[in-house]
Amino acid sequence: MGVNVKQLAAEKAVEYVMDGMKVGLGTGSTAYWAIAKLGERVREGLQVTCVATSRASEEQARGLGIPLVGFGEIGSLDLTIDGADELDGKLQLIKGGGGALLREKIVAANSTRMIVVADESKAVHTLGKFPLPVEIVPFAWEWTVAELAKLGGVPQLRRSGEELYLTDNGNYIADCHFEVITSAPELALALQAIPGVVEHGLFIGIASLAIIGRNDGTIDILEGESHR
Ligand SMILES: O=C(CO)[C@H](O)[C@H](O)COP(=O)(O)O
Secondary structure: OOOHOOOOHHHHHHHHOOOOEEEEOOOOOOHHHHHHHHHHHHOOOOOEEEEEOOOOHHHHHHHHHHHHOOOHHHHOOEEEEEEEEOOOOOOEEEEEOOHHHHHHHHHHHHEEEEEEEHHHHHEEEOOOOOOEEEEEEEHHHHHHHHHHHHHOOOOEOOEOOOEEEOOOOOOEEEEEEEEOOOOOOHHHHHHHHOOEEEEEEEOOOOEEEEEEEEEOEEEEEEOOOOOO
């Protein structure tokens, strides 16, 4: 049986969780393994208080007996562990493939440390192959999508079967196909300037460490330059 590289990276990240920490729980198939491991450690007596970034992660954590609170009850966190759709050498990320980017960014941006966990396929030289998820309000979405198209990518509203996909916050997601993002900070500024954009999936200066699982069973750890 092959190595589960997502599990490998995620479980390594859980070693950074210390007794008494306030921890942000990410979303997705890699974060899943981090929550599973944290559940094991909680059963063994680890004391943590956690905030989930999606309903799915909340349900998983609750089922494992991990203590959960609402973000408003603690306001800031010690550590967030989350996956990514792409990460580059500066630990700039594309997130939101699972649709949870808004809550993920709020939680990660309010954490002293964010550890990204990923398999090696997510590590890229230049961001952009993965379509950049942008959360937009349903009101006037046609106009917002037209504004997004002016930034050089091709936006496509995400669907869930016949219906438009709705985030946990009741918004739409436009997946913007760029192929290559030459300057993530410049694109981030341009996206923020569009009324109707709630949040975008570029995480810049937020992640401080990346743990990357390799197919040969080894792990790479990259330090980033978190601005916080
Ligand atoms: O940003 C995310 C969800 O909004 C996920 O972290 C990202 O999509 C990676 O997911 P996975 O670990 O399943 O590949």
